[in-house]
Amino acid sequence: MTLRRFAPAAAGAALLLLAGCASMGPGEQSAVPPAVSPAAPGTVVGQGTVLQIGDDAPQLCLGAIAESYPPQCTGPEIVGWNWDAIDIKETANDVTWGTFAVFGTWDGATFAVTEDPVPLALYDPMMSDPDPRLDPENAGESSDAELRAIQEVVTTDLPVDVLFSFSENGYLFVTVYYDDGSIQEFFDTVYGPDVVAVQSALVAV
Structure with a gap:
């Protein structure tokens, strides 16, 4: 879950590793790795936990x-x-946290707040x-075994920040x-179309 930054050589190494994996599809040789985490063009909202340890950045x-x-x-x-400015929060052992809907901009590495956050308990x-x-x-055609093999590669060896992954409906x-x-x-x-379904945690407002 920690942001990983891949230098071009590291990204290339990851793709070479993928090319030798049995779970790869027919297009691995021509695949161009995307940015580790692309920037969003406008305001987005995300639902999650804001946590700060001591004087470290939240x-x-x-x-x-x-x-x-x-x-x-x-x-x-x-x-x-x-x-x-936050009323609903908790603090223990030098850690302060809370769950919120946060509104702001995303440059691919940092989230910048542009509006007041809303506690998730109050967010509609x-x-x-x-x-x-x-x-x-609209079920996909991949088997559970095929998706598990792809999941192992996607979550460990690709130059992409993956927050969650699960297989469902093919x-x-x-x-x-x-x-x-x-x-x-x-x-x-x-892997071919209709195999991996990408979803964004940060959604355009």
Whole structure:
């Protein structure tokens, strides 16, 4: 979940590793790796945990949260954050945290707050259409075994920040910070269309 920065040589090494993997599709030789985490062109909203340890910069955690007290997580820095303006929060062992809907801009590495956050307990998001790839009538054709093999590669060896992944309805669903289309295009080139379904944790407002 920690942001990983791949130099071009490292990205190339990752692709060479992929090329030798039995789970690769026919397009691995021509796949061009996307940015580790593409920037968003406008204001986005994300739902997650903001956590700060001592005097370190606060982090926006959109991935897994360790069930401890205080909780543990890592994520990109969130700038413009002001705990003094937040009423609903917790502090323990020099850690301050809370769960919020946060609004701001995303440059691919840092989230910058542009509007007041809303505690998730009070947040009423606009209903969005469900992902059509979850509809049984649009089921993918990949087997569970094939998707598990792809999942192992996607979550460990690719130059892409993956927050969550799970297989359902014949697809491997992969959640990233934000996809401008380049991550989905990359996976479609590597594995073929309708195999990996990319979803964004940060959604345009």
